[in-house]
Amino acid sequence: MDVSYINPFVRATIDCFKTMITDQILPLTPSLKRQPFSCYAISGIIGLSGEAQGSISLGFSMPVAVKVVSDMLKTQINETYPDLPDAIGEIANIIAGNAKKELSKFNLSISLPNVIIGENHTLAGEGGAPTILVPFSSGSGDFMMEISLKTK
Secondary structure, X not given: OOHHHOHXXXXXXXXXXXXXXOOOEEXXXXXXXOOOOOOEEXXXXXXXXXXXXXXXXXXXXXXXXXXXXXXXXXXXXXOOOOOHHHHHHHHHHHHHHHHHHHHHHHOOEEOOOEEEEEEEEOOOOOOOOOEEXXXXXXXXXXXXXXXXXXXX
């Protein structure tokens, strides 16, 4: 997997959290996903097609998702807030839009985000492609970016 496809999403995530959520985040050491399961309660997923096929996802525990969205909206919400999935999708959309600016030379198309909700849901990567995990530490709590791309 070419790191030039990954770094724009890391930078876009940092920028999104800094400007929209006013939270400084720190990417931690990336690793290869070796087990097919994760422990997320809500994930925003962005599909990629073109010179690379796969997905980028942001996975959160519910308390971290609630804190992130509360900070973004500048009002306290809870897990039953009806627009929580939309807000997680909007964060994924902002990240995709910002990353796409750097990825334009790769002739990529980026889908609208999808949001999955459910305790301990599993995200499967692109068949035959490795999945890179990029953990982030933030004032709102830790979350994970999963990048699974099959490049030409």
